[in-house]
Each structure stands twice: as C-alpha cells, then as structure tokens.
Amino acid sequence: MQQLFKYLCTWVVITLLCLGLGWSLPAQAATKIDAKLEQQVLEIIRAHPEVLIESVQVYEQKQQAQLKQAQQAFLQDLKTNPQAVIGNSPKTGPADSKIVLVEFSDFQCPYCAEAHKILKSVLEKHKDNLTLVYKHFPITSSHPEAIPAAQAAWAAQQQGKFWEYHDALFTNQKQLGEALYLDIAKKLNLDLQKFNSDRKLAITAIGQDIQLAEKLGIMGTPFLVIKSENYTGAIQASEIENRLANTK
DSSP states (O other): OHHHHHHHHHHHHHHHHHHHHTOOOOHHHHHTOOHHHHHHHHHHHHHOHHHHHHHHHHHHHHHHHHHHHHHHHHHHHHHHOHHHHHTTSOEESOTTOSEEEEEEEOTTOHHHHHHHHHHHHHHHHSTTTEEEEEEEOOOTTTOTTHHHHHHHHHHHHTTTOHHHHHHHHHHTGGGOSHHHHHHHHHHTTOOHHHHHHHHHHHHHHHHHHHHHHHHTTOOSSOEEEEEOSSOEEEEOGGGHHHHHHTOO
C-alpha cells in the first residue's frame, strides 16, 4: 500500500506539473490511467493534501540541485578549460587571454544593444588581454526577429565576418528584417548564395546555445559570465571595468 501511495503521489505531481506548464501527457501514459486509479489518486489527495505539497517541494529541490550542479560545472570549465565553453562560438581577442567574457545575447533585445555599446568600449580598451565569446540566446516569445537575425549572423560567421555583421545588427536594431540582413551581407561582400544556404543550417548551432542557456537557468539577456584570475562568475555589463581593474 505504501508503494502504491508513493507511486500515485509521484504521478499526481507529474500530471499537475505537465498541466501547469501546458504540456501533454504521452498518449501511452494517458491510456494507463483508468477510472479506478483516478479515484484512488483523488482519495489520497483528499486524505493527505500535505503529501502533494511535500512532493512538489522535493521535486523543486531536486531541480534546484541539478541547476546548481550545471552552473558549477560550467564555471569550472570556464576557469580550467575555457576552450570547452567556447567551442565553435564566435570570439574576439587574444587566443591565450587569461580573461574570458562569455555573453549570452539576443539581437532584438534593447538591453543587449546597450550592453553592446559598453562591451565595444571595453574591448577597445582591453583588446590585448580580453577575449569576448558570443552565445546566441534569442528570446522568441517577445522578439520575432531574434532567430532570423541570429541565423544571419551565424551565416556571416561562416565567411569570417561575424563581428562586423554583429555590430551592424545592433547598430540597426530597429530595422531588423530580411531587407536589412541582405543589405548587410552585400555591404560586407559576402557570397550571397552561401550566406542564404548557411542561414538554413544555423538553427542547429543556435539551438545548442539555447540549450546551454536553459541548462544554466538563464532567464533573460544580456547575461554575462567573466573568468579572470580573481573571479569567475556572472557579472553586469556596468561592472566589467571594475572587475578588470582588479585583475592582475
């Protein structure tokens, strides 16, 4: 009976979470819920409502533990093996820099455009000892042009022009759209046939960045993580200069 009790409580939690998040239960799982089992679940909830609350709390604690573990692993990799974090992402700065700044950004995000101005100034000032790494994190729920812009920037990267394209997108953020993407490509003398072909392939790489951001629990953009000799962790754009000033 105790085993059935735990099973039913677990199933209720999963069901409620799915409903709350707008997900659907798998068809195979749904067919296994008969009227008798449903009645047993309802009886348990009525008799022991505190168990449901406890089960949800345990689930949330487990999720938080997994999130913390993922964040710690990311920071450790950034500190000891930054190339594992950088991967194939676009980067600018010295290859052997001891300071690495990872930016999760969205080309349609106005706050990212403001951060871009700060980062551009910082890079000019610290170009000999700072590496900037760009990770795509388009917020599609509010920025319909975020993914198309990211795809265009990724395509430009395949022709060695990511940062020029990146700067042009932020400079012309209010004009994001197909006309702008092609216009920037032409001004940068990109091979348009390859550019258009690569845009279709970009979603895989962008998706990997999105998965990483979600795994780390990043909720918005811009999100910056810096690695230096004195500190490794999240940072605000306005704090970068102070951190760099305290770096050996």
